[in-house]
Amino acid sequence: MKNTYLTGGLVKRAPLPPHQVTAGQHVRVAFNERRLVRVLAVTAAVLVVVGFWSIYSVRFLPDFFAREMVWSLTYLNGETNLPALFSTLNLLLTAAILGMIAVVKRNVHDPFARTWTGLALLAAYLGVDEGASLHEKLIEPVQKLIRLDGIFHYAWVVPYGLLALTVLVVCLRFLRHLPPGIRNAMILSGALYVTGAFGLELVEGYVQTHMGRDSFWMEILIACEEALEMAGVILLIGTLLRYIRLYLPGMEVRLGVQDSSGPRPG
Template identity: 40%
Template structure:
């Protein structure tokens, strides 16, 4: 049986809370928060559908957030890093090249959802915009800085860990604001939902 020394125990504890690693507590929290957003969006979609209101875009957002939750656990975006990096020979702020395809998809989604966003109640709309800005600033903006620093100095240093921690915190705060906006929208708009209905995902 393997017996860990004091250093091994501390390393395991650090890994469990490390924002720059996957399969630990921060990853589980982020994935759960994104999944919760997806479920709330499905609820709103169901309410709109049963009241014969526009619901396809709400359902589309729900699937997007479920995908992001899966991505957080399985690291799909990180698996795109090396192929995209080699394809475009990226460097500097584009060193972590996975956000090139993700950035393009984001711009497409912004175009598709622009009218939907403008139809939202003013307070909800601004909360959506704020949450999206905070999340993307962390996921792409600060991530690009961490990639730039990684290329120059590597990952095994305090500055890199600080950058990654700030990045993940921005992502978490962005999702938290989004969940608040969804709950506020539900409380202001939806009086009663029968969650026993099997039509929620239909």
């Protein structure tokens, strides 16, 4: 079976108007996780290529119609634009999938149910962080606290790096219990994300200190950083859906609608 199913059930006791779903009827939505991952990967590749091209065009090409608008919409290190929205939605989708797995694990009293829940909350926070750029707001206070520069110019990497190390240590036992294929894919997805988010951010700090923010090398590093982050999250989404398909084949998500108005007076 190559499809992952989400089933929504609607429950309503009152008579239903024409063309409305009848009581007890289920709406079954099936999707192929490989196809979903392919769509996400192609979208990410297009955003990275177009984003880098827009940077190149602003720096080296003559002005053309809507050049600045295209740049603002596709700049890979920007906020409230297409790459930021795509990355935010991917992280929130990851959080939703992890949350659904966590609910199933709690229902069967799995010893790692809390770990699944913690990972869901972490992914949700990273999604909010991506959308609101919360980590960048830590740069100034951390720099004032411990006066960092060079590779630590973007000082948010210090508290977030400690957080990443803590998560890794806490999850070691959890990772060991996973099936080998799932475990290896999750480790690879985490390595890609951390390499982009932290590793290249350290290099960017060095370039910022010694070459300045406007260096074209900085733009290349930003493009690579965003590509690695997107690749890591997309790989994790595919891995989680494969885990559901292979190891939670009976998993269903049901959406119930009930009349909460209570009994009416006679």
